[in-house]
Amino acid sequence: xxxxxxxxxxxxxxxxxxxxxxxxxxxxxxxxxxxxxxxxxxxxxxxxxxxxxxxxxxxxxxxxxxxxxxxxxxxxxxxxxxxxxxxxxxxxxxxxxxxxxxxxxxxxxxxxxxxxxxxxxxxxxxxxxxxxxxxxxxxxxxxxxxxxxx
Ligand SMILES: [Zn+2]
Numbered sequence: 001x002x003x004x005x006x007x008x009x010x011x012x013x014x015x016x017x018x019x020x021x022x023x024x025x026x027x028x029x030x031x032x033x034x035x036x037x038x039x040x041x042x043x044x045x046x047x048x049x050x051x052x053x054x055x056x057x058x059x060x061x062x063x064x065x066x067x068x069x070x071x072x073x074x075x076x077x078x079x080x081x082x083x084x085x086x087x088x089x090x091x092x093x094x095x096x097x098x099x100x101x102x103x104x105x106x107x108x109x110x111x112x113x114x115x116x117x118x119x120x121x122x123x124x125x126x127x128x129x130x131x132x133x134x135x136x137x138x139x140x141x142x143x144x145x146x147x148x149x150x
Pocket of ligand 1 (some may be wrong): 063100
């Protein structure tokens with residue numbers, strides 16, 4: 001039997017417990033997933049993927065926390081309350097995600113100054129998957145109407 005070498009950079013039960021307690025301070029519940037991180041703002045629940053390096057795991061935690069804080073303070077109201085039109089999503093979605101992520105970075109730098117933040121929606125792969133997600137959930141027939149800035 002080959003045992004996986006212990007690596008302090010991986011997500012452990014201790015890091016999951018830490019995330020659970022940390023988010024509980026904000027009355028947020030967490031479920032752990034293998035390949036998808038998300039925030040259900042209405043239910044104050046987040047999903048965090050664990051099959052990532054530890055600093056990415058915490059970056060995702062702060063990103064999803066940032067969404068829920070925005071929802072609670074009614075920032076980007078349309079975006080977080082399911083009232084955004086397809087056109088709105090194409091025009092503002094990425095900018096909003098980056099604002100959310102920027103605050104996530106500030107929070108992580110404050111709470112975990114030694115941990116390197118992994119930004120979301122900054123490399124080609126994550127941008128492509130974002131646009132795929134938009135196409136699927138907020139389809140627009142006329143390409144010219146998308147107005148998406150890359
Ligand atoms: Zn996000």
